[in-house]
Amino acid sequence: MSFAREQVHNFAAGPSPLPTPVLEKAAVGLLNYNGTGMGVCELSHRSKEFKGIIEGAEANLRKLYGVPDNYSILFAQGGGTTQFASVMLNILAARRIQHKDDKEYAVPTIDYVVTGSWSSKAYAEAQRLALPPAPGAQPFAAPRIAATAKPSKFTTLPKQDEYDFSADAAYVYYCENETINGTEFPAADAPSEFSFPFDKVPAGVPVVADYSSSFVSRPIANFDKHAIIVAGAQKNLGPSGVTVVIVRNDLLVDTTEAMKLGNIPAVPIQSEYKTLADNGSLYNTPPTFPIYVSALVLEYLVAERDGMKGIEATNRAKAETLYAALDAAEAKGTVRCVVREKLARSWMNITFEIVGEGKEKAFLDGAEALGFRQLKGHRSVGGIRASLYNAVTLESVKALAEYISNF
Ligand SMILES: Cc1ncc(COP(=O)(O)O)c(C=O)c1O
Known part of the structure; x- marks a missing residue:
């Protein structure tokens, strides 16, 4: 039996439905982008056409969220899962550079807020990457749990008085919307005892949030208190294959310089935010089609959905x-x-x-x-x-x- 799109209600968790007018436009562009006689997947990522697409996506995202100029917007590969590592690697490198004159570099703690399956996975990745480079050597970091909802089997969120942040963590990490468990921190205009307690995070500690499954669904509560926001596209933004990283510019650091100082895990060039930022997310061949469809979705959200x-x-x-x-x-x-x-x-x-x-x-x-x-x-x-x-x-x-x- 076959169905028309209009005959089904698709409640998929991701990849998930995209607006029909966007897909219709994407289908045209797949065959012939803007009258070039070439499909969008057949264009160089360095062409002026693709440059227009990726710059348009960034501009509309800035408009939707009001992203300030001191943040860069990157289009990365490897999904939300790769970002579990990338946020850690970039922040540890930035911290290492800040402490480059320390005689002995102290192992930094990292505070994880574990509220479901995805923040558990991010925490597990941090534990893996923190492992010492050799038996008996000092670990690269000490990830710990600053608050958790695990005793409830992730059927609620921690209350604000249940958080225990370290004084000088490398960063604090949380997942805004737990896709599998169904919890989400309260909306910006409806704060409650379950809101993320930004005011309890010690001054200067960067806050990192995984917004994969609630990206562009409503305003981000306390946007300016975040150092990094990451989001895989395949829920609200576009097809799988591209991940948005909104990163405060002070975290765009030369990780090679940091690696030379020692005491941090190796950072693959693909994970270095500075490289992505310096190259307009075109350091290597990006996922052009997912970026194209995401650009169309953003255009549609700005124009048709009243922002x-x-x-x-x-x-x-x-x-x-x-x-x-x-x-x-x-x-x-x-x-x-x-x-x-x-x-x-x-x-x-x-x-x-x-x-x-x-x-x-x-x-x-x-x-x-x-x-x-x-x-x-x-x-x-x-x-x-x-x-x-x-x-x-x-x-x-x-x-x-x-x-x-x-x-
Ligand atoms: C909140 C959240 N974070 C991270 C991920 C992992 O993303 P990916 O599958 O793109 O690696 C997902 C995937 O569904 C998710 O929902």
Whole structure:
């Protein structure tokens, strides 16, 4: 059986749906970009056409978020997973240069806020890369957990008084939206006891955030308190293959110089933010097609969705609609929301379980018949997950809410 796009409601967690008008435009560009007679994937990344695409993407991203001039925007490869390493390598190099005259370089702590599967993975990567270069040698860093929601099985977030930051960490790391578990730090205009406690981070300690699954979904709370924001494209921004890094310019350092000083892990040139920044993200061949589609999505968000305010209003309405249906169904005993604290719930990835033996299969089969797609929870946690990224319409969410109410 085959379906038209209009016949399905795609709730995929990533890669996930993109706006149809964007894909229609991308399809044209794939064959013939802007009347050049050449497809966008057939153009040199050093051509004036591609330069226009990547510069347009950066300009629209700056406009959407109001990114100040003291931050660079980079388009990197290797997904969010590569950034788990890159943020650490660049910041340790910057710190090493700051301490270049120290007689003995003290092993820096790194504070991780572990609130779900993705921040757990980032923390594990930091532990790996911190390992000493030889048995008995001093490690490169001492990653530690500054706050965690693990005892709750990641069904809530730490409260502000549960954070224990080090006085002089190399950086503090958190994941704004945990795609698998369904928790998200509160929106900028709705602070609560679950908000990230920026005021508790000691002065001068850089804050790093993984925004992969909530990028361009609403304003970033305390944007200017971040040193680095990273986001894989494949949720709200475009196809997989490109990762956005917004990095404060003081962290663009010569990692070769830092490596010569010793006491830091080796930094591959591909991971050096300064190299990417100095070359306009074109040090080597970039993923031109994902960047092209992301550029079209950003253009569309600015023009058609009334910028960040419009996007935020729609996403808030979508999340409220679905959670209202879930709370009512939970009261009836048919479903159970995974995230128990309402103020810690994600707008983007809504996780729930169907109550009763065999009922989950019945729910998914019934959903499939009605055109709802990709609702199965992540294989590591099971259950149901509805991802409400920007391209999912309020109408699709209302249809799902009605199905849940009637189930
Ligand atoms: C919040 C978050 N961080 C990191 C990643 C890893 O991204 P990638 O698969 O691009 O390496 C994901 C992937 O879904 C994610 O949701």
